[in-house]
Amino acid sequence: MTIGSVFLYIDPGTGSLLISALLGILATILYSVKGIFYKASLLISATGKKNLADFSGQIVFFSEGKAYWRVYKPVIEALINREQKIIYLSADKGDDGLLMSSEYVETHYLGKINQAIFILNRLRAKMCVMTTPQLDVISLKRSKHVEHYCHIIHSPTDIHAYKKFAFDFYDSVLCSSSSQIANLRYLEKERQTKPKQLFKAGCTYYDVFKPNNLEKGDSILLAPTWGDRSFFKLHGKEMLTNLLNGGHKIIFRPHPQSWISDKELMADIVSSFGSNPNLIIDKETSGEKSILNSKLLICDITSGMLFDMAFAYKKPVVAINFEWADGGYEASDLNSETAAIALLKDVGEIVNVADMRSISETISKNTHKVISKEIISKHIFHFQNSGKIAAEQIVSIFKAIE
Known part of the structure; x- marks a missing residue:
């Protein structure tokens, strides 16, 4: 073996490591480029919609899909009766909430959930009301331009079956029952998180969920x-x-x-x-x-x-x-x-x-x-009269934000 060939020789083990390293670097570059293109595509697809992130000074409601309209409907109707202006954003084209016709309501379809989250992470508003758990935990982040995040618990069930940290990064939570309040306070102490404003709101969808026939079958x-x-x-x-x-x-x-x-x-x-x-x-x-x-x-x-x-x-x-x-x-x-x-x-x-x-x-x-x-x-709090109560609580939060 010549001196030149000694310097050109790389043993199989080292060669394998170098190839793996190069492949890793290449994969990282491709992933980063893909991320840039993905964000760019969302931005491009939101052309004409870029103002949908800017509702400075207002109350914004966000719905993941049409199934949540029964939760929001009693609340928003009560807000309309109070002549309170709100913005309603949805990630579902089939959401009946988008069909609302009122001088006090402005509605917008944000696109499918990924595009909606992209916009929401840049939202500008005084207050944002959602039923979505795990704010600031996975993909849906707190926007630094939103002053207050409020969560409506959309079910009478307790919080045990929610994924961890479901409510930790909200500023307020509208609760259905006293057990939800007790458990949220317990988790705040255990995790040493900032105490939230907790309200006795009830379960709003029971306002519209009123069966006509209560007879028992066999x-x-x-x-x-x-x-x-x-x-x-x-x-x-x-x-x-x-x-x-x-x-x-x-x-x-x-x-x-x-x-x-x-x-x-x-x-x-x-x-x-x-x-x-x-x-x-x-x-x-x-x-x-x-x-x-x-x-x-x-x-x-x-x-x-x-x-x-x-x-x-x-x-x-x-x-x-x-x-x-x-x-x-x-x-x-x-x-x-x-x-x-x-x-x-x-x-x-x-x-x-x-x-x-x-x-x-x-x-x-x-x-x-x-x-x-x-x-x-x-x-349960305020059974079949929850929408009006929740609306009052939302307005009181909104007015108290400095």
């Missing part, structure tokens, strides 16, 4: 949620067997996502029980008919549906208790019982998975439970 509605947070994934066949062997008429309405994420389980259920004359499998978009035809709900203890059944339809609930991995959720940092557990003491019963064999006895014991106005008021 069926049991079995409506589990999907995935690992549901008892049904491991114990669903056992539950259906116990119910059908007990002679009950069953309406089985799993979470719509079950037909996608738990496809094999659903196929097994249909194959095993689909021909039973006492079982109806409901795949309809709306669950209204199934609820009206039922006299009692069986669901997961993590399900928000149990609140709607008890509050809006005044029907009893049996919830199945099971252990679920709460890592990554607010529950892992809380030491309190959930609002569902407290509610079920008044509107139904909690059944452990090990006790499902006696489900018929539990049903008989709870079918005729009466859910009074007093019980509802105990577990």
